[in-house]
Amino acid sequence: MSWLHDHPHIKAIRVAASDLNGVARGKRIPTRFAQKIEQDGTRFPLSALNLDIWGEDIDDSPLVFEAGDPDGVCLPTERGFMPMPWVDNPTALLPVWMYREDGRPYEGDPRHALAAVLARYKARGLTPICGTELEFYLVDDSGKDLQVVPSPRSGKRRPGAEILSLRALDAFDTYFTALYDGAEAMDIPAETAISEAGLGQFEINLSHGDAMKAADDTWLFKLLVRGIARKHGFAASFMAKPYPEYSGNGMHVHFSVLDAEGNNIFDNGGPEGTDLLQHAIAGCMAALPASALILAPHGNSYDRLVPNAHAPTSICWAYENRTAAIRVPGGNPKGRRIEHRVAGGDVNPYLMLAVVLGAALTGIEDAQQPPAPIAGNAYDQRLPQLPGNWSDAIDAFEADPHIARIFPAELIRNLVATKRQECKEFADLSPEERIDLYLDTV
Numbered sequence: 354m355s356w357l358h359d360h361p362h363i364k365a366i367r368v369a370a371s372d373l374n375g376v377a378r379g380k381r382i383p384t385r386f387a388q389k390i391e392q393d394g395t396r397f398p399l400s401a402l403n404l405d406i407w408g409e410d411i412d413d414s415p416l417v418f419e420a421g422d423p424d425g426v427c428l429p430t431e432r433g434f435m436p437m438p439w440v441d442n443p444t445a446l447l448p449v450w451m452y453r454e455d456g457r458p459y460e461g462d463p464r465h466a467l468a469a470v471l472a473r474y475k476a477r478g479l480t481p482i483c484g485t486e487l488e489f490y491l492v493d494d495s496g497k498d499l500q501v502v503p504s505p506r507s508g509k510r511r512p513g514a515e516i517l518s519l520r521a522l523d524a525f526d527t528y529f530t531a532l533y534d535g536a537e538a539m540d541i542p543a544e545t546a547i548s549e550a551g552l553g554q555f556e557i558n559l560s561h562g563d564a565m566k567a568a569d570d571t572w573l574f575k576l577l578v579r580g581i582a583r584k585h586g587f588a589a590s591f592m593a594k595p596y597p598e599y600s601g602n603g604m605h606v607h608f609s610v611l612d613a614e615g616n617n618i619f620d621n622g623g624p625e626g627t628d629l630l631q632h633a634i635a636g637c638m639a640a641l642p643a644s645a646l647i648l649a650p651h652g653n654s655y656d657r658l659v660p661n662a663h664a665p666t667s668i669c670w671a672y673e674n675r676t677a678a679i680r681v682p683g684g685n686p687k688g689r690r691i692e693h694r695v696a697g698g699d700v701n702p703y704l705m706l707a708v709v710l711g712a713a714l715t716g717i718e719d720a721q722q723p724p725a726p727i728a729g730n731a732y733d734q735r736l737p738q739l740p741g742n743w744s745d746a747i748d749a750f751e752a753d754p755h756i757a758r759i760f761p762a763e764l765i766r767n768l769v770a771t772k773r774q775e776c777k778e779f780a781d782l783s784p785e786e787r788i789d790l791y792l793d794t795v
């Protein structure tokens with residue numbers, strides 16, 4: 354209660370957990386009940402973390418009518434209370450995660466899935482260090498068609514993309530100032546902002562650090578980016594492909610791994626990296642076909658994964674090559690790391706980090722060896738390909754042994770059922786309905 358004691362102006366509380374799509378599910382609670390919630394948690398139906406993207410129950414889910422739709426116990430994460438700068442009434446957010454009545458972690462909770470992967474690392478005396486790069490569009494969705502937001506300074510709409518444009522950043526300085534102020538208040542380590550290759554597209558990097566905090570930061574930052582945008586009169590979207598003619602939104606993750614003494618196990622003092630780096634790359638590559646459902650979780654996600662559009666389509670790796678799915682950046686060997694470039698901005702950060710780190714650890718455990726790194730343009734080479742559509746990705750995820758080593762059976766079952774239901778409904782939507790569906794939700 355010390356945070357609320359130091360912030361007496363807070364009038365209400367939101368208690369929220371991430372569902373499988375990364376959507377925040379929760380409750381509004383008066384501040385006077387905060388101590389009880391902080392100590393004892395609250396209760397959501399287990400099925401609340403297994404809703405489809407419309408917020409509907411999954412047909413024939415064993416969590417609903419078959420089981421009587423039982424509750425789970427939602428307890429606060431170590432993150433604690435934080436402000437919600439996008440809400441007009443002074444409000445605090447308390448992130449929670451779900452447990453069963455007997456105290457066991459609920460295996461359908463994506464945050465617990467990441468915690469289980471990190472426990473495997475810890476058992477080997479290893480600690481992953483992660484940072485994410487988030488791309489998003491600022492969008493005027495007030496009319497029939499999406500448009501770039503008019504510049505608050507000039508009132509004009511930019512006619513095209515401007516990569517690394519200070520003018521584009523300066524035009525939205527009020528928005529970005531509010532965004533960075535909010536990130537600081539929420540203890541989210543937002544670093545560099547740049548304008549990107551799309552019309553009204555930007556990218557912000559979050560600092561490297563503890564993997565669970567990186568996932569929390571990413572999930573919370575997406576809420577903040579969208580909320581502050583609405584407060585300024587427009588939308589911000591992490592949708593994988595808002596505009597067919599422009600690049601999609603990616604969410605690249607950089608990670609290294611420290612041993613018990615704090616040494617980077619990927620660093621051999623030179624540019625090539627260690628054998629353990631090779632093993633981790635091999636694990637990531639082997640799991641990529643089945644990982645696609647996590648890294649490209651929605652119908653619109655596959656519009657992003659097309660050749661020559663700044664998103665990888667081939668299963669390959671390389672040094673300093675952004676056309677590859679797995680990139681090893683250059684620079685000081687002490688910072689040797691892997692950049693996994695497949696995920697879209699529409700992912701659930703907990704599941705994304707779980708599948709990437711889990712695959713890397715499998716590669717390390719099995720001492721897997723990758724093929725030779727590619728050189729040149731991956732789009733022009735005959736290479737194994739990622740699944741080209743949502744249905745194939747669902748099937749690959751469901752039956753793959755790599756996935757079974759990373760995720761519990763209940764989460765696999767729940768996610769497959771969710772995505773099959775969404776895939777069926779998505780097929781009947783018009784292009785306009787598809788944009789409306791994903792623009793704010795993911």
